[in-house]
Amino acid sequence: MRSVHSRLRRVIAAAVLLLIMTDVHKSLQAQAATSSDFTAEQQSNTVKFLQRFMSGATGLQSTWTGTGFCRWPGVTCLDDATVKVDLSSHALGPSVTLQELGDDIDGSQVMVRELRISNQHASLSGTLPESWSSLAQIHVIELEHNEISGTLPASWCSMTALTGLYLTRNTLTGSLPAAWACMAALKELRLSANSLSGTLPASWVSMGSLELLNLLNNAISGSLPTSWSSMEALSRLYLNTNRLSGPLPAAWSSMTSLRTLALYENSLSGTLPVSWANMGSIETLSLSANTLFGTLPAEWGEMTTLRTLSLGNNTLSGALPAEWDRLSSLSSLTLSFNDLSGSLPASWGTAPTLSTVSLNGNAFCGCVPEQWASLVLFADDWMGADDCATTNVCGSGDGALSLEQSNTLKFLRALRSGSADLQGVWTGSNYCAWTGITCTAGGIELDLIDFPLTSSMTLPELSESIDGSLVALTNVRICNADTKVSGTLPASWGRLAKMQSVDLHGNAISGTLPAAWGGMTSLTTVYLDTNQLSGPLPAEWTAMRSLRTLMMMANALSGSLPAAWGSMSGLGTLDLGSNSLSGTLPAEWSSMGSLHIMTLSSNKLGGSLPEAWGSLPAQAFVFLTSNAFCGCVPASWLSLTVSVDASVTAAACATENDCAASASSSSLSPSESAAPTTAPSSPPPSAKPSGRSLTVLWAVLGALGGCLIIGVAVVLVLWHRCRAPTSITSPKGEDEASTDPYTESNEPFSSARSEAV
Template sequence: MKSLNRSQRSRFPIPFFGLALVLLVFLASPTRSCTEQEKSSLLQLLAGLSQDGGLTASWRSNTDCCRWEGISCSLNRMVTDVVLAYRGLEGSISPFLGNLTSLLRFDLSHNLLSGGLPLELLQSSSILVLDVSFNRLTGGLSELPSSTPVRPLQVLNISSNLFTGRFPSTIWEVMKSLVALNASTNSFTGQMPTMSCVSAPSFAVLELSFNKFSGNIPPGLSNCSLLKLLSAGNNHLSGTLPDELFKVTTLEHLSLPFNWLEGELKGIINLTNLVTLDLGKNEFRGNIPESIGELKKLEELLLDHNSMSGELPSALSNCTNLVTLDLKVNHFNGEFTKINFLSLPNLKILDILSNDFTGTIPESIYSCSKLTALRLSFNHFHGQLSEKIGNLKSLSFLALVNLSLTNITRTLQILGSSRSLTTIFIGFNFLHETMPEDDNIGGFENLQVLSMNYCSLSGTLPGWLSKLTKLGMLFLQSNQLTGPIPDWISSLKLLFYLDLSNNSFTGEIPTALMEMPMLKSDKTAPKIFSELPLYFFSPFVEYLKPGAFPKVLNLGINNFTGVIPEEIGQLQGLLLLNLSSNKLSGEIPQQIGTLTNLQLLDLSSNHFTSTIPATLNNLHFLSKFNISNNDLEGSIPTAGQLSTFPDSSFDGNPKLCGLMIVNHCGSAEAASESIISREQIGSKVIFAIAFGAFFGVGVLYDQMVLARYFG
């Protein structure tokens, strides 16, 4: 867009001396201001704003509007630019702006404007660049009258608004100079609009992603001889890629992810100028054709989450400019060694998660010195991790989940030499080995995420973890670790996500856990920068957003004893607290009620006694709550947050009463129900055990299935 502005300013070249003469005459002539009509039109815009971003101080009716903030004029004092981006403007866009007959550039992007887009702006006989992106504009775009003459608009950016309805077809008929259209991130429906490139021969950029367009990709693309970018991801498009598309040989960026597109990729090799090919998260099938090697300029190849299969063609090695290769969640198979990574010196991201590759990890991968992210998880590789991985000096993200790796001590010693690593996933490996102790492990100065889950590792929490001063997330669930949690845990000052569930830890919950700085602070956890999206699954919540994760303390399914320390009230940052399935006793501390950020609280299957603290009603963000299978008594609060949870949250506490469970407080029926025969109790216990076993198997199955998409 900047280049357009520069070219527009210089489209009438004036010799230097001529320009000096014009300026001299202009400066010597009496001062002229903008016309009253233009000033009035701009003031109409100001009048329609409820928040004007301080414009009132500059936009005064008794001053020259050419000197107002955000306004530029030509030498003959006609308004040419209205640029008011990032001003915090609220209100509507005045249709009177259409009266600015010399306006070239109109930019109200990144504000909070509402209402519709005035048709007068689209019908302008002068505007070249119209940008109202990143606002709250609503409604549909009106069809232009058939009598509308040709308009000079070159760039139209209406992205990131709330527009709805079908995209008007008449825009193409009158915008014969259109070069770029960005209508992404709205709610447009109906058929995807295709430009009539016969009418707009210079059209080069069409961005329609994040809408609700449906149906097939319509015809008309073959006429777009200058089209360089076509992006329509995150819609509801279906069918196959039309043959016409493969005739647009000027295409450099083709991005159609998150749709329902299908078919094979045979014709794609005609697009020899492609730099980006993103067809991920569709229903494409078949293999990658051997002719892929003809795409010499290709830098990004993203085919993830499809149903593609077959062996990778060796010709992929000819795409020597590749920077990103993402093939995850497909059915590719065969030897991965067919790709000669020595010929891919620019490769930064390699992701083949969840395929059927076999053989060994190719040694040539370690020649890709620019590699920052490597995810090989859930394939059928065999063999051990090579020491040559230390050659990858830029490697930040590494995921080797479920690759039948053995010798965890040696693996960690090798990885410790990779100083740039921030994220390591090596779970589902090293089965029944022992967690290595202090003397064997070093390095990891920059590690933020460490996952060694589902390994059935024995031993205790090793002291070398205390040296990982930048660690923010630690996943050790589903191992066989024992012993108490050591006090050095509180020295991990950045740790905000700790999952030690499903182990055999013993002892009391240490007060050191209550001193963890990030869990005590209610400030947002530091963002985890990751080269690839991180996927985690707990029994309750699945987090798919990369970067920002909740503060979690999960100690469920262990052998902890004693009481919950009253200092638990210090953990003001916690969003999830799980202490279920332990041997904890005593009262539920009232201090938990001060953890007002909690969204999940699970204290089930312990030996808690006494009443439910009324302070728990202060947990207004609580969406999941479970205190079942304890020995609690008294009434369940009938008002507040706790009254919104189902009876299953309170099951297995025969001394509890309340409106949401069978045992109603204070009624004759409750009194009779409280005298239950041993036979009845026995039957309930049997049912509870059977239900628990069924539920446990279900959760285990879910975790096993969903685990295919972790790391």
């Protein structure tokens, strides 16, 4: 037994010795003898190249000595008389830069085949040397994770032997050199995580050997070059996280070697090309976070090599194609946060390799099919609810939403994103059943007057994917005594062509009045009073031809009264009181032929009262107190009920309140230049100026009661607006069930993705 153990030990020792001798032999073989494997010119130029770099690398100066560079740390001489330099794990020193070759170095005789100096971070900086273009022997340059800056040298196209160029995670800027198209031997190019800009060079199609191109996380813009469809060797292409725009080129279907295509986080638009079904080798296709629209092509079911497909965070619509159950290699599918709708195809549950499906943030109806039981499914909770068959009914056909339903749903989803409270209750498939929403034959009404908001709410802008003309919302009322709507008025709401009433009074909305709201030509009532709005009155609002009531008192509006508003012939009630409006009363406003009540009190208005206003509708009520008007109430105003300051009704108003004198003392405030009356008065002026004092007395006594009644009525109406619905159309009965298959997710927007990088 002892002899067996002894023989075993001798065998093991012999084996170890053999391995050691083999390694030594390989090492000696790899170490080229300077005299036999390099010419004197090759040795001289290679030493100079390495020494020039070493001159700034203090960490190498003590070890890179003499001329026997084959023995220097990080330097390996290969048996084909070339040199491999790998300093990625060496400490070079605090501040090292890449050096130009200099006139004394012949680049064609520098025998460095591979140069790898990565992970030095701030220790390696400077720019890429132009003169390196003469390094005829170089095959690989790897300078990743450093602080190299500047641009990509166009002259490097002369490195015709280069097969791999790796410059990821530096601070490079500028554009991609079109001249690099002559790098015919280049197989791998990594330029990701820099600050490169410009467009993708169409000329790079000449890189016939290129297999990997990684440009992710830069600032590259422009469109995808159609010509790249001829890059037959390209198998991995990463262009994600840039600023690319335009459509997906249908011609790219001829890139038959392409296995990975990452285009997510750009601004690409258009539809999914049907022709891409011919990408015979594609395994990973990532198109998430763009602005792609249209339907999912049924033809893509022929992409039998596809393993991962990511289409989330776009505006894709329509139903899920049953034909995709033929994706025999697909394991992961992401369709989250689109506008997809309809029922879930049961046949997808039988796809042989499908394991993970993300569908949340869409508008699907019905329930999760039992055939999907083995899948890892990320979907909205209501799709798996016990009552999904009754509360999430698909209706007729495939259950896909109409364009009007889809756009309305997108708008409500955007509105929900501005309120943490709504995110918790606006769930389910039928938004007609959501709290505060009433669906009628005339449209959708939103009334959150009694909804218990616990946190502030903001109003969203409409994304470009929302067609405002197809949003069915007609009435919005959000005024809550406890919690305020803040932020600004979204200008893009001007695209809501069907909107009839907006009531946002009593909130904390700031900013200016959007001129674009003139586009809401169906608008009849606007309540924006008691907010923090500022700026001028938009002349563009004259386009609101249907407007009947406009309430904007108690804000900080300024500027003059737009003369163009005189064309608002349908306006019946206008309240601009308690603002900072200035200037004079436009004579053009006399054309407001439907006016019943106008309030301009407590502003900074001045000048004379226009004679033309006498043509306003008889018995119209005009409130002008606490301003700085001069002169007298015109005789033409006899038919109006007016509340003004005593200065324009006094017997001597023509002399004591003369407009010329008022102009000379315009620096005085309204309270200094005209003391307001203690009670509202609306004196109808006499036809004869000599009887002005009697007319004023009659006006005060006769109109006081009427104005008091109207004032009380206005207060009651304003208070009541937050207690009773102001619906334009009749609400549906309590027993009227909605049959519209509207769906919505209860998840906030998520940008989390699993992408190949």
